[in-house]
Amino acid sequence: MNIVILFLLLAGIGVSLLSGTADGVLTALQGGASDAIQTVLRLSGAYLVWMGLMNVAEKAGLIRSLSRLLSPALSLLFPNAGKAKEAISLNLAANMLGMGNAATPYGLKAMRLLNESNPYAGVATDEMCTLLVINASCLELFPTTLIGLRASCGSARPAAVVLPTLLSSLAATLVAVVLCLTFTHPCRSRS
Amino acid sequence: MPVAILILLLLICAAFRRVNVFQAFCEGAAQALPLMKTILPTLAVFSAAMALFRHSGAFDLLSSFLSPAFHALRVDPALVPLLVVRPFSGSAALAALTDIFTQYGPDSRVGLTASVLLGSSETVFYTLALYFGSVGIKKTRFAVPAALAALFTSVVTGLLFSSLFFG
Numbered sequence: 001m002n003i004v005i006l007f008l009l010l011a012g013i014g015v016s017l018l019s020g021t022a023d024g025v026l027t028a029l030q031g032g033a034s035d036a037i038q039t040v041l042r043l044s045g046a047y048l049v050w051m052g053l054m055n056v057a058e059k060a061g062l063i064r065s066l067s068r069l070l071s072p073a074l075s076l077l078f079p080n081a082g083k084a085k086e087a088i089s090l091n092l093a094a095n096m097l098g099m100g101n102a103a104t105p106y107g108l109k110a111m112r113l114l115n116e117s118n119p120y121a122g123v124a125t126d127e128m129c130t131l132l133v134i135n136a137s138c139l140e141l142f143p144t145t146l147i148g149l150r151a152s153c154g155s156a157r158p159a160a161v162v163l164p165t166l167l168s169s170l171a172a173t174l175v176a177v178v179l180c181l182t183f184t185h186p187c188r189s190r191s
Numbered sequence: 192m193p194v195a196i197l198i199l200l201l202l203i204c205a206a207f208r209r210v211n212v213f214q215a216f217c218e219g220a221a222q223a224l225p226l227m228k229t230i231l232p233t234l235a236v237f238s239a240a241m242a243l244f245r246h247s248g249a250f251d252l253l254s255s256f257l258s259p260a261f262h263a264l265r266v267d268p269a270l271v272p273l274l275v276v277r278p279f280s281g282s283a284a285l286a287a288l289t290d291i292f293t294q295y296g297p298d299s300r301v302g303l304t305a306s307v308l309l310g311s312s313e314t315v316f317y318t319l320a321l322y323f324g325s326v327g328i329k330k331t332r333f334a335v336p337a338a339l340a341a342l343f344t345s346v347v348t349g350l351l352f353s354s355l356f357f358g
Binding site: 004005008009011012013014015016019021024025027028029030031032033035036037038039040042043044047048049051052053054055056057058059060061062098104107108111112114115118121122123124128129131132133135136137138140142143145146147149150153154155156157158159160161162163164165166167168169171172173175176179180183 | 193194197198201202204205208210211212215216217218219220222223226227230231234235236237238239240241242243244245246247248249252253275276279283285286288289290292293296297298302303306307309310311312313315318319321322323325326327328329330331332333334336337338340341342344345348349351352353355356357
């Protein structure tokens with residue numbers, strides 16, 4: 001990220017100097033930074049409403065129902081997860097609802113629990129790798145933050161992207177699942 | 192329309208299960224403010240750098256340089272910043288997406304494609320660093336190549352489904 005930012009800043013200032021518009025550098029920087037406040041304000045509606053609704057869903061036991069639905073698939077992907085299984089399922093359920101930020105605490109808890117039964121400190125177990133890869137590809141049932149941001153930017157059809165997003169993330173998840181099963185299988189038969 | 196029905200079902204279900212909807216909503220919404228505070232610095236740095244990059248003309252240079260390659264792949268050069276930052280930072284990706292929305296509109300072809308790309312991919316490197324860092328994992332085995340393969344798939348299929356759905 002550092003390199004990306006440095007590149008943007010250096011190239012921006014460099015081109016400004018060469019094209020003789022160096023006076024605009026500060027204006028552009030400050031304008032951009034205050035746009036960030038605008039973005040946060042746009043996101044605020046999405047965050048407030050969806051985090052509120054998501055807590056209602058959690059209190060109504062819906063996140064737990066979704067994680068129970070995931071249970072058979074999890075047994076296949078995480079055969080030795082043990083007590084980390086609940087945290088894993090909550091992590092994935094929150095991720096599927098586009099609440100990446102709510103998913104992170106569960107993911108970290110799952111990692112900690114998985115690490116407790118790790119025989120080789122510092123080396124990732126099959127379960128840890130699988131959790132990470134599934135998280136990195138996560139199936140997006142309903143991208144709440146995205147829809148909220150689209151709506152607050154004046155979209156006439158904020159939910160038009162739900163189906164292509166679902167299909168595309170489904171493809172990525174399938175690739176992730178197949179790769180994880182392929183990589184973990186030989187290790188298991190050896191042990 | 193589908194969103195409204197979804198929220199309606201959620202509320203009916205919650206009321207049916209005797210959840211205090213008001214209280215639960217407030218508790219959830221209370222977590223939004225710290226979250227906005229955390230993402231603001233990243234958003235600000237990235238928005239400032241992006242604004243400078245575009246205003247200076249550097250972006251036009253880069254996209255005219257890249258446009259033959261992107262034309263061959265049928266990818267809009269406006270998507271480049273989003274694709275570059277997406278694996279590293281969710282906040283920066285949101286800034287890049289908002290940028291596309293304000294330049295071209297959320298319902299433009301590029302706005303819709305950018306939405307799909309953001310929605311179906313993840314902050315792979317950030318997740319790797321955070322999750323493995325939290326328990327001191329040094330040897331990551333197959334996690335990195337598999338995660339990158341998934342990321343690559345989501346970009347390719349995201350572009351593919353976008354052109355199928357949005358023409």
